[in-house]
Amino acid sequence: MADLTSTFVGIKSPNPFWLASAPPTDKEYNVRRAFEAGWGGVVWKTLGSEGPPVVNVNGPRYGAIFGADRRLLGLNNIELITDRPLQTNLREIKAVKRDYPDRAVVVSLMVPCEEDAWKAILPVVEETGADGVELNFGCPHGMAERGMGSAVGQVPEYIEMVTRWCKQNTRMPVIVKLTPNITDIRKPAEAAKRGGADAVSLINTINSITSVDLDAMSPEPMIDGKGTHGGYCGPAVKPIAMNMVAEIARNAETADVPISGIGGITTWRDAAEFMALGAGNVQVCTAAMTYGFKVVQEMISGLSQWMDEKGYESTADFVGKATPNVTDWQYLNLNHVTKAVINQDDCIKCGRCYAACEDTSHQAILMSEDRVFTVDDSECVACNLCVNVCPVENCITMKTLEKGEVDERTGEKVGDYSNWTEHPNNPAVVAAE
């Protein structure tokens, strides 16, 4: 049986599944339920400075997009940090950590961009017995208008400065949570490292408008006829998040910075993918908000089964295993030739591959009078669109041509590995003399 225990920046948890700082971790009641359900840790919903707490809107806080059968694919929110008094949260954090010493309890923080503000809050958090802090430099709505959240996260110098203040004022591990609302995710990660961060976590939510009410002519969620951009999360953001995780993991400057992966993780497989790209553990929110805390049980059993099947004894065995295979386009093998193959036994003859290829691609799928769909290798560029639009999994696959085989499209034999940097069409290539 695989060992799922996780140690992330020195913080131990029985599994790598933490709940992200968000509404599910705003209260003792919720967090206790989460721990009872099996979550390995939580990042407590972001605390602000002592004093009157922030207020939230009293209309809808969430907007969503859906897939077939109203499956929630993307969620956005305009909720702010915790709107409960600081002392209440601190008291509850202490009680929970006392009762669940084996679980990770990290506290998310967002206070004004002044050293005194950070100096004030860190000791009171430390006093709860919490395992670490996460600096919320990510929230893109509301708090950013007040110079916090993503307003800090978008300026690498601020990240470095605040991270340094925190490291100087606490013995707790400091995790810096990054905003994806930036052009190059490596810059804030590098800044966090320069500031002394123990780890980065990403992604926070993405600026978004999920829908427009076409009667009221207002974005959703709509508050009295108006809306504002909210933070987007859920399964829809996973590809964006994974790319950002991979970019940091393969960047020489930040390759040694532990990463807590966040963004649309819904199943064990999602978690394994993030971890393969370099995340030491993962944080989950939307899946729990959609299905309840029990989803973690599938994540635990699934990851455990997969690790057993693969012979991985601990999560460290596969963390970052896919990172070396994330490369630049220019290094991809241009002599790797594949062709689509349609399995006629599995084909249900919907013709979607044909419509996609004929209308929008390379006219490489042929349709017979009796609806038999076949691939014309002399036209197929192996774009994979047919695979992606086919409703039957594995009905269309890509066959790799062996070296020496002739590509019917080009008439040329498949050769050895060769990439763009060596290609004759590349103006940057200097002919070897």
Added chain:
Amino acid sequence: MPNSQFTPGIASGRLSDTELKENFADLHAPLEAHEALVAADRCYFCHDAPCMTACPSSIDIPLFIRQIATGTPEAAAQTIFDQNILGGMCARVCPTETLCEEVCVRETAEGKPVEIGRLQRYATDTVMESGKHPYTRADATGKKVAVVGAGPAGLSAAHRLAMKGHDVTVYDARKKAGGLNEFGIAAYKSVDSFAEREVEWLLKIGGITLETGKALGKDFTLASLQDEFDAVFLGMGLGGVNALRAEGEDKSGVADAVDFISELRQSNDLSSLSVGRNVVVIGGGMTAVDAAVQSKLLGAQNVTIAYRRDKGAMGASQYEQELATAKGVRILYNAAPKKVIGNGAVEGVEFEYTTTEGGKLKGTGETVTLEADQVFKAIGQTLSGAPEELAMDGGKIAVSEVGATSVTGIWAGGDCASGGDDLTVTAVAEGRDAAEDIHSYLMGGA
């Protein structure tokens, strides 16, 4: 409730009003909005979709389902009505299991097709219940067209012709329009006077005069129509019923299934309808199933459909056969009627078992007698009183692909015309196509 299922002979009131009401409720409840969205989500929007090809009226099914999925059932209905103005009835009575749904790729994938029929009903009901009629007439052409028969073919033709700007007069021998939609379909497939409401809705286009109670050959002739109108469309269906050709079929208690179905459909009080304790229905088509199932639902104790060929040859689909058996009807295959037994009134029917050898049906010599106090004949209908001027083909009016008969200016469609499969949806398509051809003919010289 004066009687029960055990009352001998032919009797009314075998079941309570509550039971009757339950038995004759909508066979398939309409989809709720949420159910419709879930069902619509399953459609793959196939290329050159097999369902569309299988639909005799060529409705663009993937498009209308996508229109439902995106919250515009009105647009979906328009897609349906453009091809099939009786899409509401077809959604209820089409044997979708042998048409669109049979070839649905999700039937192939999972053995569970997209519920095309119910989705079509959802879309068409949305528009029809709003009371709006989505079509307007083109400028008046001054041309007059006579339509004989206010069934699916005639109504479809009349609507399309009126839309093109022609003035249409529809004649029907019965007192009420609708044809088999009104008189020939099981009550549980068309509840709440749907056929009648559909005709009213269809006529809202204007330009159609309905003349009921007027029959071809009695109140007017083909020649008189040719004199009075610029074109004629014949869609009077099949008025005759095939004979059993078994000894003793004139005994009392032996009736035509179509009459029983019609009487039931027109009844306002099901408890006043009589049905036998032991009912035998002879035949293998939809009419046989409709008559048998409704006999059972009225309270007959034992109902048997006797069909002379085997299960696979039966005209009624597998689905219809299962519906019958689920309602408690027994289906006896390979049994050909030989003799109706009884002294004045029917007491039983003697059948001979059959077998098929070399493609030919033959009796085995072994017989079986079923007890019966009521026998319904459902062995097919025939065209009666076809105008002599018209060429015939296999007992029906010979027509071209677009419904033109051998006489210029006269078209025919639906069950009375050659070709087709005697389905409502086919009749609608034939009426529509003939109307288009009539329009070309009428406007060709202009």
